[in-house]
Amino acid sequence: MKFGVMGTGQVGTTIGGKLQALGHDVVFGSRSLEGGKASRVGAETGIRVASHQEAAEHGEWIVNALPGEHAIASLTGCALDGKILVDIGNYEAAVDGPIAMPLGQALQAAFPAVRLVKTLNSVSAHLMVDPDSLGADHSVFLAGNDAAARAEVETLLRAFGWRSILDLGDLEACRAMEELVPMWMRLFGKFGDPNFNLLVVRQG
Amino acid sequence: MKFGVMGTGQVGTTIGGKLQALGHDVVFGSRSLEGGKASRVGAETGIRVASHQEAAEHGEWIVNALPGEHAIASLTGCALDGKILVDIGNYEAAVDGPIAMPLGQALQAAFPAVRLVKTLNSVSAHLMVDPDSLGADHSVFLAGNDAAARAEVETLLRAFGWRSILDLGDLEACRAMEELVPMWMRLFGKFGDPNFNLLVVRQG
Numbered sequence: 007m008k009f010g011v012m013g014t015g016q017v018g019t020t021i022g023g024k025l026q027a028l029g030h031d032v033v034f035g036s037r038s039l040e041g042g043k044a045s046r047v048g049a050e051t052g053i054r055v056a057s058h059q060e061a062a063e064h065g066e067w068i069v070n071a072l073p074g075e076h077a078i079a080s081l082t083g084c085a086l087d088g089k090i091l092v093d094i095g096n097y098e099a100a101v102d103g104p105i106a107m108p109l110g111q112a113l114q115a116a117f118p119a120v121r122l123v124k125t126l127n128s129v130s131a132h133l134m135v136d137p138d139s140l141g142a143d144h145s146v147f148l149a150g151n152d153a154a155a156r157a158e159v160e161t162l163l164r165a166f167g168w169r170s171i172l173d174l175g176d177l178e179a180c181r182a183m184e185e186l187v188p189m190w191m192r193l194f195g196k197f198g199d200p201n202f203n204l205l206v207v208r209q210g
Numbered sequence: 211m212k213f214g215v216m217g218t219g220q221v222g223t224t225i226g227g228k229l230q231a232l233g234h235d236v237v238f239g240s241r242s243l244e245g246g247k248a249s250r251v252g253a254e255t256g257i258r259v260a261s262h263q264e265a266a267e268h269g270e271w272i273v274n275a276l277p278g279e280h281a282i283a284s285l286t287g288c289a290l291d292g293k294i295l296v297d298i299g300n301y302e303a304a305v306d307g308p309i310a311m312p313l314g315q316a317l318q319a320a321f322p323a324v325r326l327v328k329t330l331n332s333v334s335a336h337l338m339v340d341p342d343s344l345g346a347d348h349s350v351f352l353a354g355n356d357a358a359a360r361a362e363v364e365t366l367l368r369a370f371g372w373r374s375i376l377d378l379g380d381l382e383a384c385r386a387m388e389e390l391v392p393m394w395m396r397l398f399g400k401f402g403d404p405n406f407n408l409l410v411v412r413q414g
Contacts, residue, residue, distance in 0.1 A: 102382070102385060104308035104309055104310055105308055106308055140413055141413055141414055142411050142414070143411070144411045172397070172400070173400075174396050174397075174400060175399075175400070178306070179392075179396050181392045182392035182393040182395070182396040183393070185389035185390070185392055185393070186390075186393065188383075188385045188386035188389055189351075189386040189389070189390065192383050193378075193410065195379075196376070196377075196378060196379070197412060199413075201412060202410060202411060202412040203411055204408045204409065204411070205408065205409040205411050206397065207344060207346050207347070207406060207407055207408070207409050208401060208405060208406040209343075209344055209403075209405035209406065210345055210346070
């Protein structure tokens with residue numbers, strides 16, 4: 007399948023590399039095509055780096071791995087309608103401040119014809135695409151207003167290796183998911199490494 | 211030890227009953243001494259229900275199990291200085307709205323001489339005092355600016371049966387802890403029962 011992965015930071019390149027390894031056809035969308043970063047990312051991943059518009063044009067699915075504060079501006083003018091948008095983004099300000107409107111809901115409101123599915127935003131980047139490397143069960147959440155799109159994203163998560171997948175229903179769950187960010191940061195500070203996650207434990 | 215437990219809802223009565231079962235001397239603080247609720251709680255628990263001021267006077271330790279929106283007003287005028295205040299509270303508005311200032315930090319600012327320790331606020335009431343009943347490991351968090359107070363509260367949590375206790379450090383961690391409320395609510399809605407919690411999983 008063809009993917010446009012928006013963002014060439016740690017999350018974007020990790021997801022893009024995994025999608026390519028699974029046999030998908032990936033193009034990165036970046037706002038910094040001039041200078042060293044785009045060519046470095048291209049060289050390191052073997053994946054073409056293009057503008058956000060070109061990457062969106064390429065993708066049957068879109069992945070948002072942009073900083074939350076920049077996502078709407080960067081995606082404006084991109085060919086998103088009717089496509090699944092996997093939103094992995096978080097507001098950087100959510101680390102230690104309130105979220106007025108969760109990013110997933112803000113993106114869905116800005117681009118009403120996209121099939122947005124929020125997922126993976128509370129997971130360390132290396133675990134997003136290799137959950138087994140933690141050596142124990144742990145959980146990932148997903149939410150979206152389109153149940154068929156949620157099911158398709160769940161299939162992708164299973165291809166990444168996920169087993170504990172909690173479908174939380176519609177995008178009202180974005181607050182629950184995005185407000186996990188301060189806990190991730192606090193645990194990262196406590197442990198000094200990103201080799202952790204949360205598991206939802208239910209009475210058997 | 212003597213405890214003043216503020217709040218006679220599900221959380222307060224559950225904590226008060228457990229403290230009594232452990233041999234502590236408990237008085238509940240309530241704003242509704244007239245009418246049926248105080249006598250019903252007193253009859254059901256065998257614990258005296260008094261005003262917030264009387265319960266605070268009684269307690270060497272104070273437990274805040276009041277709705278977050280009412281906590282500062284209810285605790286104003288109470289004898290808190292120098293005592294450990296175990297804050298289990300959450301803002302009801304935090305279920306689906308932003309937290310401008312976390313309750314734990316707001317209480318510490320309002321009562322600067324209290325030794326506030328935030329804990330248990332993300333856990334179903336029955337699991338707070340009987341974590342083993344879930345049948346698998348799960349986690350509780352704690353935070354406070356006074357490390358000695360955190361250690362004393364950790365000892366109490368162990369007496370409740372907790373083993374996975376994550377000390378997150380100072381009260382800046384209150385946002386991380388209080389922003390777990392929307393996830394608790396969403397999982398409660400998904401599962402239809404409160405028999406669940408989160409476990410922090412770390413690479414071994």
